[in-house]
Amino acid sequence: MISIPRVLLHHAIALLYNNCMKLSFSSRSDAGDLPPNRLAAARARLLAEGITIDEFSLSNPTRAGFVRPPELFVLDDPGNARYDPDPLGLLSAREALSAHYATLHRNVDPGRLVLCASTSEAYSWLFKIYCDPGDAVMVPKPGYPLFEHLACLESVQTVPYRLEYVHPKGWRIDIEHLEDSIRQLGTRCKALILINPNNPTGSYIHERERSSVIDLCARHNLVLVVDEVFFDFSLERHPQQKSFMGTSEVLTLVLDGLSKRLGMPQMKLGWIAVAGPDDVCMKTMARLELVADTFLSTGTPIMRALPGLLQHEQAFIEMVRTRMRQNYAIYHEVLEGAESPHRLLACEGGWTALVESPAIADEESIALRLLEDASLSIQPGFFFDMERGAHFALSLILEPAAARAYASRYVSCFQRMLMDV
Numbered sequence: 001m002i003s004i005p006r007v008l009l010h011h012a013i014a015l016l017y018n019n020c021m022k023l024s025f026s027s028r029s030d031a032g033d034l035p036p037n038r039l040a041a042a043r044a045r046l047l048a049e050g051i052t053i054d055e056f057s058l059s060n061p062t063r064a065g066f067v068r069p070p071e072l073f074v075l076d077d078p079g080n081a082r083y084d085p086d087p088l089g090l091l092s093a094r095e096a097l098s099a100h101y102a103t104l105h106r107n108v109d110p111g112r113l114v115l116c117a118s119t120s121e122a123y124s125w126l127f128k129i130y131c132d133p134g135d136a137v138m139v140p141k142p143g144y145p146l147f148e149h150l151a152c153l154e155s156v157q158t159v160p161y162r163l164e165y166v167h168p169k170g171w172r173i174d175i176e177h178l179e180d181s182i183r184q185l186g187t188r189c190k191a192l193i194l195i196n197p198n199n200p201t202g203s204y205i206h207e208r209e210r211s212s213v214i215d216l217c218a219r220h221n222l223v224l225v226v227d228e229v230f231f232d233f234s235l236e237r238h239p240q241q242k243s244f245m246g247t248s249e250v251l252t253l254v255l256d257g258l259s260k261r262l263g264m265p266q267m268k269l270g271w272i273a274v275a276g277p278d279d280v281c282m283k284t285m286a287r288l289e290l291v292a293d294t295f296l297s298t299g300t301p302i303m304r305a306l307p308g309l310l311q312h313e314q315a316f317i318e319m320v321r322t323r324m325r326q327n328y329a330i331y332h333e334v335l336e337g338a339e340s341p342h343r344l345l346a347c348e349g350g351w352t353a354l355v356e357s358p359a360i361a362d363e364e365s366i367a368l369r370l371l372e373d374a375s376l377s378i379q380p381g382f383f384f385d386m387e388r389g390a391h392f393a394l395s396l397i398l399e400p401a402a403a404r405a406y407a408s409r410y411v412s413c414f415q416r417m418l419m420d421v
């Protein structure tokens, strides 16, 4: 018998596979086939040329120069050698979280808390338990693009509801538009997602909106999902800023996690707090427990470390808020001088402020010019589904000296662009 060398055999199989197999991917993972956009391609080229690019929309708290006690990041605990899985997450961690929220005047029973790896994962679990493929959830527009991807991966459609801006009062939900869209979707609509405060608009849900959305959820049988990852990061505290944790009227799930609260996205711990009428809460807990038990995705070391970590939370939040206020004032000063063509939008909280600048070209072309001429990487408004004008997202967590320098480069680059038109 003639023996065929193994390499040749592998080549032959690969050829056959490429030519004959029609490998099909799921439509819900389609976004991966998209080519990189012009901005991403230009960024990659500049980086390959060794050019330093500054992140004007920085949202990674571990890159923002916050000085943290090093022991925060060492999860050195012999108890980590044991694995005692609890689908909802270690009871000791849930009790610590419940006690911690009590100090913030927010009530959540440890039995109504579910721990997971991140807020993003929490969304995917909620979509799994409330939605069938083809169902829809309402999301704010402008809003963070993550939700669309998370929903798409669960074969769920996101339907945007409008937030309207009136200067300098700020953003409000267009309740009529929201209700119209819910009506049109009928029973396909399963949840209303609120981001409190929203990213990138920095707007909290105010009292009047709060009663309207609760009423809408009650009348249309919707689950109210409230993402409060930025809740404690207000520029100024205001009585209008109220958490949805412990809402009793309708089934309400509040999402949060260490990613923002302690500026530790790398630690991978998020949670869902369930509230509302007892019957639906119990049914929800049973379904969540099933999903959580299937994945058991939360790590023992971080859950065991949680009680200690929470003691550092207030110091971190206050350090970030101080910086947010400094940067917002810097942006006002640098971007809104006399006869400036730029306008800083009203912002109540969160890590981003929006600037509106002259729409001398489409946002992508302006962002390209800022990247190539000023070495500034900046997220344009279309990234957040903003409709009109030219908007850009400015980080409020940058070191203030960097915020000032980037804002000045932004203004100068715009002056050059304006001379060209």
Ligand SMILES: Cc1ncc(COP(=O)(O)O)c(C=O)c1O
Binding pocket: 059, 118, 119, 120, 121, 144, 146, 195, 198, 199, 227, 229, 256, 257, 258, 259, 260, 265, 270
């Ligand atoms: C409003 C909002 N929710 C959730 C997340 C994701 O948080 P996590 O890191 O916990 O998945 C982000 C990320 O920036 C966000 O902006």
